[in-house]
Amino acid sequence: GNSVTQMEGPVTLSEEAFLTINCTYTATGYPSLFWYVQYPGEGLQLLLKATKADDKGSNKGFEATYRKETTSFHLEKGSVQVSDSAVYFCALSDPVTGGGNKLTFGTGTQLKVEL
Amino acid sequence: EAGVTQFPSHSVIEKGQTVTLRCDPISGHDNLYWYRRVMGKEIKFLLHFVKESKQDESGMPNNRFLAERTGGTYSTLKVQPAELEDSGVYFCASSRSGGSSYNEQFFGPGTRLTVL
Numbered sequence: 001g002n003s004v005t006q007m008e009g010p011v012t013l014s015e016e017a018f019l020t021i022n023c024t025y026t027a028t029g030y031p032s033l034f035w036y037v038q039y040p041g042e043g044l045q046l047l048l049k050a051t052k053a054d055d056k057g058s059n060k061g062f063e064a065t066y067r068k069e070t071t072s073f074h075l076e077k078g079s080v081q082v083s084d085s086a087v088y089f090c091a092l093s094d095p096v097t098g099g100g101n102k103l104t105f106g107t108g109t110q111l112k113v114e115l
Numbered sequence: 116e117a118g119v120t121q122f123p124s125h126s127v128i129e130k131g132q133t134v135t136l137r138c139d140p141i142s143g144h145d146n147l148y149w150y151r152r153v154m155g156k157e158i159k160f161l162l163h164f165v166k167e168s169k170q171d172e173s174g175m176p177n178n179r180f181l182a183e184r185t186g187g188t189y190s191t192l193k194v195q196p197a198e199l200e201d202s203g204v205y206f207c208a209s210s211r212s213g214g215s216s217y218n219e220q221f222f223g224p225g226t227r228l229t230v231l
Contacts, residue, residue, distance in 0.1 A: 043222035044206065046220075051217065089158065102171060103150070103220065104160070105157045
């Protein structure tokens with residue numbers, strides 16, 4: 001079956017530090033890959049996505065590249081802000097094997113950015 | 116455009132009681148999904164409606180869980196009787212149908228269920 005593994009948190013960084021959150025996946029088909037973010041008290045929001053190998057998703061200064069050879073989709077940001085503090089979820093959708101675009105999520109990584 | 120709403124935001128019940136969670140999707144979204152996050156673990160798929168029909172209920176844990184979507188609008192998820200391991204955050208998401216690419220799922224804020 002499909003699965004997503006992401007680095008354990010919490011991750012605590014100083015403002016303007018570089019962020020990497022690792023994510024690897026297992027899928028039998030050719031999945032689309034996503035990063036979702038959950039800010040305190042809110043629902044999950046799609047942060048970025050990539051639908052095929054070597055695609056780079058980017059949004060709000062975050063980016064992630066779909067690496068088929070390493071089955072990875074690591075999230076990066078060059079300079080984090082306090083407002084980036086949230087829980088980040090890596091996810092995949094495999095319509096061929098999963099059906100109906102249901103999402104398979106990782107465990108989530110809590111990020112705390114301090115001044 | 117209003118987002119996905121869920122009610123209640125938090126529910127505390129005792130083991131053996133019944134709880135009903137409600138989700139109102141974005142208007143016009145045919146697809147409605149239920150997910151659950153238990154004790155800080157991964158968010159797991161429960162089921163998927165297309166309009167009023169259950170497209171995929173492979174993630175439903177057992178027959179104590181019953182989901183409905185009468186009329187293809189809002190959905191309810193009933194847990195009866197609730198057990199301790201049902202505690203967690205229940206998320207609802209909705210998306211459009213059609214098109215050849217992935218249709219973004221929009222999530223509600225979740226319902227935190229605590230079973231004592």
